[in-house]
Amino acid sequence: MKRHLISAGDLTKDDALLILDTAEELASVSERSIKKLPTLRGRTVVNLFFEDSTRTRISFEAAAKRLSADVINFSAKGSSVSKGESLKDTALTLEAMGADAVVIRHGASGAPHRLANWVHGSVVNAGDGTHEHPTQALLDAFSMRRRLGALEGRKITIVGDVLHSRVARSNVLLLGTLGADVTLVAPPTLLPVSVGTWPCEVSYDLDAVLPKSDVVMMLRVQKERMNAAYFPSEREYSRRYGLDRDRFAKMPDDAIVMHPGPMNRGMEIAAEVADSARSTIVEQVANGVTIRMAVLYLLLGGETT
Amino acid sequence: MIIKNVRILGGEPVSIRIADGVIAEVAPGMDAPEAIDGGGAIALPGLVDLHTHLREPGREDAETVQTGTQSAARGGYTAVHAMANTSPVADTAGVVEQVWRLGREHGLCDVHPVGAVTVGLEGRQLAELGAMADSAARVRVFSDDGKCVDDAVLMRRALEYVKAFDGVVAQHAQEPRLTSGAQMNEGVVSGRLGLTGWPAVAEEAIIARDCLLAAHVGSRLHVCHVSTAGSVEIIRWAKSKGWNVTAEVTPHHLLLTDDLVEESPVGAYNPIYKVNPPLRTRADVEALRAALADGTIDIVATDHAPHPVEDKETEWSAAAMGMVGLETALSVVQEAMVETGLLDWAGVAQRMSALPARIGRLPGQGRPLEAGEPANIMLYDPSARTKVDPSAFASKSRNTPYEGMTLPGRVVATFLRGRPTVLEGKLV
Numbered sequence: 174m175k176r177h178l179i180s181a182g183d184l185t186k187d188d189a190l191l192i193l194d195t196a197e198e199l200a201s202v203s204e205r206s207i208k209k210l211p212t213l214r215g216r217t218v219v220n221l222f223f224e225d226s227t228r229t230r231i232s233f234e235a236a237a238k239r240l241s242a243d244v245i246n247f248s249a250k251g252s253s254v255s256k257g258e259s260l261k262d263t264a265l266t267l268e269a270m271g272a273d274a275v276v277i278r279h280g281a282s283g284a285p286h287r288l289a290n291w292v293h294g295s296v297v298n299a300g301d302g303t304h305e306h307p308t309q310a311l312l313d314a315f316s317m318r319r320r321l322g323a324l325e326g327r328k329i330t331i332v333g334d335v336l337h338s339r340v341a342r343s344n345v346l347l348l349g350t351l352g353a354d355v356t357l358v359a360p361p362t363l364l365p366v367s368v369g370t371w372p373c374e375v376s377y378d379l380d381a382v383l384p385k386s387d388v389v390m391m392l393r394v395q396k397e398r399m400n401a402a403y404f405p406s407e408r409e410y411s412r413r414y415g416l417d418r419d420r421f422a423k424m425p426d427d428a429i430v431m432h433p434g435p436m437n438r439g440m441e442i443a444a445e446v447a448d449s450a451r452s453t454i455v456e457q458v459a460n461g462v463t464i465r466m467a468v469l470y471l472l473l474g475g476e477t478t
Numbered sequence: 479m480i481i482k483n484v485r486i487l488g489g490e491p492v493s494i495r496i497a498d499g500v501i502a503e504v505a506p507g508m509d510a511p512e513a514i515d516g517g518g519a520i521a522l523p524g525l526v527d528l529h530t531h532l533r534e535p536g537r538e539d540a541e542t543v544q545t546g547t548q549s550a551a552r553g554g555y556t557a558v559h560a561m562a563n564t565s566p567v568a569d570t571a572g573v574v575e576q577v578w579r580l581g582r583e584h585g586l587c588d589v590h591p592v593g594a595v596t597v598g599l600e601g602r603q604l605a606e607l608g609a610m611a612d613s614a615a616r617v618r619v620f621s622d623d624g625k626c627v628d629d630a631v632l633m634r635r636a637l638e639y640v641k642a643f644d645g646v647v648a649q650h651a652q653e654p655r656l657t658s659g660a661q662m663n664e665g666v667v668s669g670r671l672g673l674t675g676w677p678a679v680a681e682e683a684i685i686a687r688d689c690l691l692a693a694h695v696g697s698r699l700h701v702c703h704v705s706t707a708g709s710v711e712i713i714r715w716a717k718s719k720g721w722n723v724t725a726e727v728t729p730h731h732l733l734l735t736d737d738l739v740e741e742s743p744v745g746a747y748n749p750i751y752k753v754n755p756p757l758r759t760r761a762d763v764e765a766l767r768a769a770l771a772d773g774t775i776d777i778v779a780t781d782h783a784p785h786p787v788e789d790k791e792t793e794w795s796a797a798a799m800g801m802v803g804l805e806t807a808l809s810v811v812q813e814a815m816v817e818t819g820l821l822d823w824a825g826v827a828q829r830m831s832a833l834p835a836r837i838g839r840l841p842g843q844g845r846p847l848e849a850g851e852p853a854n855i856m857l858y859d860p861s862a863r864t865k866v867d868p869s870a871f872a873s874k875s876r877n878t879p880y881e882g883m884t885l886p887g888r889v890v891a892t893f894l895r896g897r898p899t900v901l902e903g904k905l906v
Contacts, residue, residue, distance in 0.1 A: 195579055237710070261791050281793035282661075282672040283747025304672030342672060363667030366677075 196467035213242035236465035264291035310343035325352035333392030484516035488823035491654035491720035499895035524556025524854035529779035536565025541784035543580035552901040554856035569594035569605035571613035578615035621648035638698040656680035669860035689716035723754035726779035749797030784875030853896035862888035
């Protein structure tokens, strides 16, 4: 594996399977009453969050702590960053403190690439702008594999604001590496103009794709997009691209529903679909900690099993 | 003074005798004990840049008139047009005269201020274009460069108004609504990188509109930094109608592509490649080269845009847009146009000296190297190969995309009205 995890595209199939298999072993730790391994004792993991994302930050924090790493949470709000400190100076500060890994969430696409030029430790991308979110893709793949088994040849449909979605970009890359067949479904306004060059299928018609999907992953759609004319209204979006009860019924019986959260219930997904037994949404959160343990373990532990 | 052993436009070796800032005689074999030996270098008329950012007044940390004209002289330039987006904006006779005087005081390169089209570059009210034209700075080129004059009525009025003093409006063609938050060329790479796209149509739509406006009011339009194959097609069409439209291309758009944002020796998302208009695709580069060769695009202009280190050592979206270019321009043109057989040295001189001087209405620049003409001369050794080292630049800024690249050619000497500003590659 590379020293950093910045893009899902950095992972070979062997790398990805190693992370998923390691996570499978580590999952048992989360089921114990004492959820802690000594593996990363004495190593320092910094959570460098320039965007508010309590869910992702506590997931990484729990993962690092279960491996006995020291965790420093560095939130951009109320820190020197809000007083105008540059990303480079922040990086040099972390470097001076001896961070072994920096988990970065940033509103600018590519910020983790830039950070990797300035620190010696491993950089883990916890979401950069509208670019990627590779640990989300890994936990999604992990969740799918636990429900469906191996992903080769599985039909996976990702629905929503692909243009602005880091989750979609990472999933397309990782699922392609793992041999799944991905179809993106969205209104044309919410797809990149170059989406035809991506290693996946594209459709504007959710109803046509649902009956042949093993997994349907709904993406969060921000209501503000309406103001930039990406779609006419919330209701129209919901009618054409929302996963409501009728559409849910068109899915094969064993197909599952996913969502990276946070959800707009009633917009892209109906409440009863989100809460159904075929939804993995709550599992995804638990699996997030496990997969992040595996990533930190493999990047910092050095030893592979 | 005699400059011996030089090849004008790459021709046979001759000597040039200069007296009182004017070329007195061009002939083979003239010599004198104190003659400057050109060593067989190519002699071209001093280069003329229609698009330079000197940053003074306001951002003297990035560049000053002094360092900018030093950089220009090092690049073989004897005249530059200083863009108006300074602080304060060059939108009054007072500011353009200040910049013009600073250029004269330093005496390294003629500085011709560009006047803003609208007050404060804000696109609402015409600046006092006539006052700038009548000032000591004799402004003839007007531009809101950095911003587009997107209001169609204002653009029409500006084009009409400058006819009174033979001015030209140099448009930065960028439809603002189509480029809100734009970070790089919209295409395959922007889609993968999750960076907001700057679509080609945002440039092309404005160029098409402006060509039609210029034709309608019978004025002169100059299109800044053309970057797309589609723009080339529109300008070719406008010229075929006989309309008075000229266009420029930057050296970087003749050589570099948007792939560099994703993969380069300096890492992904490195803002050294962030520029406006953005780097485009290989197909665009090929179309721009062909257009410069066939005259659809008239000239090369540097868009020299200095920025301090801290404005580039950031995440991509926070970084400033622009690249320095004066000291590498001719080398890049040699690489892109001469080595590829698209232009000879006469063609280079036409596009980097004669035509920019004509568009800017500079009677003493861009003249042929003949007896009786002003002795604005640059000597260039095209056989040299130089690894670009930004720390050696005369410019105050280092934001070059060519760092570490080996480029052909070297500026040997520059003469401004007979006075050397650069000798043996060094400032005099």
